[in-house]
Amino acid sequence: MVVPVSGRVPDPAEAKSAADRQAAERALEYMALTPQTSIEEIAINRAFIGSCTNARIEDLRAAARVVKGYRISSSVTALVVPGSYDVKQEAEREGLDRIFSDAGFEWREPGCSMCLGMNPDILEPGERCASTSNRNFEGRQGRGGRTHLVSPMMAAAAAIKGHFTDIRKWEFK
């Protein structure tokens, strides 16, 4: 399901077919979401900025712009995983790693990390994550893990606020 941050969790009753409604009901049940909930009210436990999809130097620069001057919410654990060793080195030359770690993000070595939970970077069952990865199938980030796919800037903003928020209204420092 794709929803704008300014929108609400869809209602399965409005699905076009019985099969679609069943799938939507299953999705909401797995993700522990109630229809019509405002997206900006959904709180997160984890934020993951990384994966081949969204961890280029441009992505890290954009996320750092959001993060600069802020600290992450006390209810969130957040990681930044550069997409490659070259990206990591360039990011460190530009001081982006300091911006992230000063804000409370973990600054990591390049790797798959929480994109697909094949290593210790994994969600506990029920944890909700704002993730810049490319797939959020059930269990992808860990069995029972609840993954919302967002852009690097949106993941950074959600980590700071503790819930999803509209980056277009962000106060950059």
Next chain:
Amino acid sequence: MQSFKKHTGLVVPLDRANVDTDQIIPKQFLKRIERTGFGEFLFFDWRYLADGTPNPDFILNKSYYQGASVLVAGKNFGCGSSREHAPWALAEYGFRAIIAPSFADIFSNNCFKNGMLPIVLPEVVVGEIMQRTQENEGYKLSIDLEALTITDEIGLSTTFAVSEFQRYCLLEGLDDIGLTLRHEDAIKAYEDARAR
């Protein structure tokens, strides 16, 4: 690669649409260097409970579906990650053919290159087969890739389409390596001529 010409086998209905490859073979098992060893992890999160014991409610665990070799599923089967481990797991578990209203493109190609036949049938026919499977214990289908027909013992008879080249390769048991090795003599002659 195993060829596929004709097959008659027990059918099991997986009445779900959009079955993605993360469900078929979860990521934590993608650590082997062989193509084997994935069958026991097929549909892992559905087949087993959190304590590791088989989930009695999952269709593949029902006693009357043991030994099934034909899987019938909902549309868009095999979507998501392109992992070739997905058809490897399905084939090792014992499936020779999968029937669905539609398949994800990469998954479908991966099946052909691993000796498995993905069959596209209209949604209404898939529904009919699922119903027959549920109503008739021991329900089997006979699939003929040469004649492009599917029949059962109680009157169902339908045809299906497969692209000509893919059909040829599957009938002959040829994956990409097999196709290349048909030119083995020419390859060896070239290598000998180039050797120092």
